[in-house]
Amino acid sequence: MQSIHGGDFWESLENAKSRIIDFSSNINPFGVPEKAEKEIKAWKIKYYPPLNQKKLKDAVSDYINAENAGGAKAGTGNIALGAGSIELIKNFSELFFAAKNLEKHALIPIPSFSEYERYSKLYGAEINFAEPKRDLSFDIEKIIDIMKKLKNKKQVLLFLCSPNNPTGASLNREEMESVLGAIDAAKNAAIFLDECFIEFSSQKSLCSEAAERDNLFIIRSFTKFFALPGLRIGYAISGKKTIKKLEKLALPWNINIFAHDAALACLKDKEYMKKSRTAVKRERKFLSGELKKIGLKVYDSDANFLLAENDWDAKKLKAWLLARGLLIRECSSFRGLDRRFIRVSVRLRHENKILIEKIKEYLEQERKSE
Amino acid sequence: MQSIHGGDFWESLENAKSRIIDFSSNINPFGVPEKAEKEIKAWKIKYYPPLNQKKLKDAVSDYINAENAGGAKAGTGNIALGAGSIELIKNFSELFFAAKNLEKHALIPIPSFSEYERYSKLYGAEINFAEPKRDLSFDIEKIIDIMKKLKNKKQVLLFLCSPNNPTGASLNREEMESVLGAIDAAKNAAIFLDECFIEFSSQKSLCSEAAERDNLFIIRSFTKFFALPGLRIGYAISGKKTIKKLEKLALPWNINIFAHDAALACLKDKEYMKKSRTAVKRERKFLSGELKKIGLKVYDSDANFLLAENDWDAKKLKAWLLARGLLIRECSSFRGLDRRFIRVSVRLRHENKILIEKIKEYLEQERKSE
Numbered sequence: 001m002q003s004i005h006g007g008d009f010w011e012s013l014e015n016a017k018s019r020i021i022d023f024s025s026n027i028n029p030f031g032v033p034e035k036a037e038k039e040i041k042a043w044k045i046k047y048y049p050p051l052n053q054k055k056l057k058d059a060v061s062d063y064i065n066a067e068n069a070g071g072a073k074a075g076t077g078n079i080a081l082g083a084g085s086i087e088l089i090k091n092f093s094e095l096f097f098a099a100k101n102l103e104k105h106a107l108i109p110i111p112s113f114s115e116y117e118r119y120s121k122l123y124g125a126e127i128n129f130a131e132p133k134r135d136l137s138f139d140i141e142k143i144i145d146i147m148k149k150l151k152n153k154k155q156v157l158l159f160l161c162s163p164n165n166p167t168g169a170s171l172n173r174e175e176m177e178s179v180l181g182a183i184d185a186a187k188n189a190a191i192f193l194d195e196c197f198i199e200f201s202s203q204k205s206l207c208s209e210a211a212e213r214d215n216l217f218i219i220r221s222f223t224k225f226f227a228l229p230g231l232r233i234g235y236a237i238s239g240k241k242t243i244k245k246l247e248k249l250a251l252p253w254n255i256n257i258f259a260h261d262a263a264l265a266c267l268k269d270k271e272y273m274k275k276s277r278t279a280v281k282r283e284r285k286f287l288s289g290e291l292k293k294i295g296l297k298v299y300d301s302d303a304n305f306l307l308a309e310n311d312w313d314a315k316k317l318k319a320w321l322l323a324r325g326l327l328i329r330e331c332s333s334f335r336g337l338d339r340r341f342i343r344v345s346v347r348l349r350h351e352n353k354i355l356i357e358k359i360k361e362y363l364e365q366e367r368k369s370e
Numbered sequence: 371m372q373s374i375h376g377g378d379f380w381e382s383l384e385n386a387k388s389r390i391i392d393f394s395s396n397i398n399p400f401g402v403p404e405k406a407e408k409e410i411k412a413w414k415i416k417y418y419p420p421l422n423q424k425k426l427k428d429a430v431s432d433y434i435n436a437e438n439a440g441g442a443k444a445g446t447g448n449i450a451l452g453a454g455s456i457e458l459i460k461n462f463s464e465l466f467f468a469a470k471n472l473e474k475h476a477l478i479p480i481p482s483f484s485e486y487e488r489y490s491k492l493y494g495a496e497i498n499f500a501e502p503k504r505d506l507s508f509d510i511e512k513i514i515d516i517m518k519k520l521k522n523k524k525q526v527l528l529f530l531c532s533p534n535n536p537t538g539a540s541l542n543r544e545e546m547e548s549v550l551g552a553i554d555a556a557k558n559a560a561i562f563l564d565e566c567f568i569e570f571s572s573q574k575s576l577c578s579e580a581a582e583r584d585n586l587f588i589i590r591s592f593t594k595f596f597a598l599p600g601l602r603i604g605y606a607i608s609g610k611k612t613i614k615k616l617e618k619l620a621l622p623w624n625i626n627i628f629a630h631d632a633a634l635a636c637l638k639d640k641e642y643m644k645k646s647r648t649a650v651k652r653e654r655k656f657l658s659g660e661l662k663k664i665g666l667k668v669y670d671s672d673a674n675f676l677l678a679e680n681d682w683d684a685k686k687l688k689a690w691l692l693a694r695g696l697l698i699r700e701c702s703s704f705r706g707l708d709r710r711f712i713r714v715s716v717r718l719r720h721e722n723k724i725l726i727e728k729i730k731e732y733l734e735q736e737r738k739s740e
Contacts, residue, residue: 005421005622007417008420008421008422025417025418031416032415037415040410043407045402045597045601046402046599047379047392047395047599048377048395048599049600050378051375084621087621228415229416230414230416230417230419230626230628231415231627232419232453251456251460256453258601258626
């Protein structure tokens with residue numbers, strides 16, 4: 001199974017033969033924090049990355065605990081590092097579905113990130129999909145209903161992505177609590193919660209809860225908020241028992257030396273964090289408003305990207321925009337979506353304006369040629 | 371299980387508080403090819419690495435086929451890339467031992483790299499060790515003998531590292547052929563051949579053979595010969611069927627953007643390759659001779675490192691040398707070795723001289739304090 005994702009920047013670059021603005025890959029529009037970029041020191045390549053990752057785990061622990069001053073603290077023993085959060089999706093799927101001769105089920109609300117389905121299948125799980133509500137937000141009642149039906153099955157893993165890729169919808173605290181209740185009521189069930197976009201969200205992280213539970217496994221990433229997709233680094237938070245088992249599957253030196261150093265620098269840069277949150281919130285409102293003005297249906301988003309729908313062929317639009325230096329994600333490869341949908345990341349004002357202008361131009365041209 | 375390896379440079383740096391020459395990690399003493407270092411462009415971090423790895427696979431294919439002008443060619447379909455060869459050790463162990471309810475056996479000649487045992491155990495294999503000859507070279511007869519005994523077991527994976535870490539011993543063509551014969555005679559057997567040090571060896575690679583067989587799986591690395599341990603990149607060569615199955619286990623974006631770009635640059639640098647081979651061969655002879663002169667037993671090596679034995683406590687020696695800015699690998703964690711053994715990489719002449727001087731000094735001091 002070939003993975004299909006946004007961010008096929010290099011392939012697109014060869015097609016476009018020009019400068020490209022990437023709206024396809026959900027990355028912080030400010031790019032890498034300057035302080036992190038400065039940590040890229042080429043001479044370090046000739047040394048292995050540290051085998052002992054305590055220093056970075058401590059920094060991650062401080063970072064996530066600061067978000068949640070009141071709750072339980074997630075210590076170093078609650079944290080695992082991964083070569084991108086994708087390593088943690090693979091390894092947790094492997095761990096959770098490892099037990100032989102048990103019936104294995106994954107419950108995946110759609111549309112969502114395709115790798116949950118890929119790795120659940122790889123490790124032998126049967127996939128159950130939960131359809132969204134009409135506005136493409138999570139249908140919590142339906143999710144809990146399916147959970148109840150699966151309750152007597154041996155193993156059930158519920159994948160939640162909040163804010164969700166590609167819809168931008170998130171679960172609020174009350175909804176999270178009802179889902180956690182359903183998981184607790186089942187015996188061999190757990191939640192895989194993908195918080196890779198949580199820094200852009202108005203909802204609070206569940207890291208504090210995860211530190212006290214072995215049936216809640218959270219992944220987070222440096223890829224999106226800190227704009228480090230090229231380096232491959234993410235982390236997981238869960239109960240100590242789960243993290244210990246997971247670490248047996250991790251590769252030694254899974255975090256390359258640059259990812260290690262850049263991540264440490266990112267976690268210190270409070271100014272970058274504040275600036276990014278403020279700008280993304282403002283630009284999301286602007287971009288969403290403008291796209292609606294030109295007639296697109298835009299879904300409510302709690303993340304740094306927008307899902308939009310229109311009566312067009314998004315593959316054609318994508319190619320047209322690429323020839324003009326703009327890369328977007330067309331969503332036909334997402335289960336539950338089709339060629340009418342596009343996903344665009346929220347970028348800086350001058351970039352967002354270019355996107356709006358170009359889409360407008362495309363629509364006018366299409367209208368004329370009808 | 372905590373991995374123990376050489377190259378604990380960063381931890382050692384904190385202890386030593388000074389400049390360190392690393393003899394512990396078997397890396398090319400010339401360091402990263404300059405052209406590769408120049409490819410490290412910080413602005414690239416904000417983009418995902420290419421999902422499609424064809425360009426790099428093509429370059430790897432050209433590189434390994436050039437070594438073996440007469441034989442079968444290893445094409446792109448015979449090559450998988452890994453985040454360090456360690457990802458390929460894990461994934462191939464997972465793949466080979468995946469079938470349920472079959473008796474699983476790993477056959478590991480000792481002493482050797484510890485991760486073969488670690489991942490075989492992780493995926494449920496029973497471990498069989500083959501003792502070396504008295505000079506610590508491979509005992510081929512014994513290996514084939516154990517293979518024959520295991521032949522009726524359902525699955526047998528023979529791990530060979532040639533040149534072998536930590537002994538430096540390699541198998542010659544004739545020995546390789548008799549082992550391949552034994553594997554062919556068994557039904558569900560395969561060889562995992564680690565050629566991470568092959569560029570330093572006088573023996574030829576078996577890549578050409580691997581391209582035509584699904585029961586020979588070779589891993590190679592950019593870490594050792596091209597001195598890129600910090601970046602994490604290696605590759606595997608085998609029959610197309612095996613590679614296809616293996617790639618299902620690989621992570622998307624497993625090769626970070628810098629590893630990708632640096633590897634491409636390395637493969638073009640013929641001058642660096644030639645210079646490195648010549649220097650390592652010369653310095654290996656020099657270092658081995660000098661260590662013998664001061665009374666150490668030094669094992670024959672076909673790689674860029676030397677295993678040496680003496681009646682001392684190598685842990686104590688390691689600490690003593692570290693305080694003087696030299697990092698070596700003491701070998702008590704290798705199955706079959708003990709505290710008398712050290713492994714030192716072959717470095718540049720002026721560095722090798724410092725090592726010899728310091729070991730001499732240590733021995734004199736020890737003699738006096740007796």
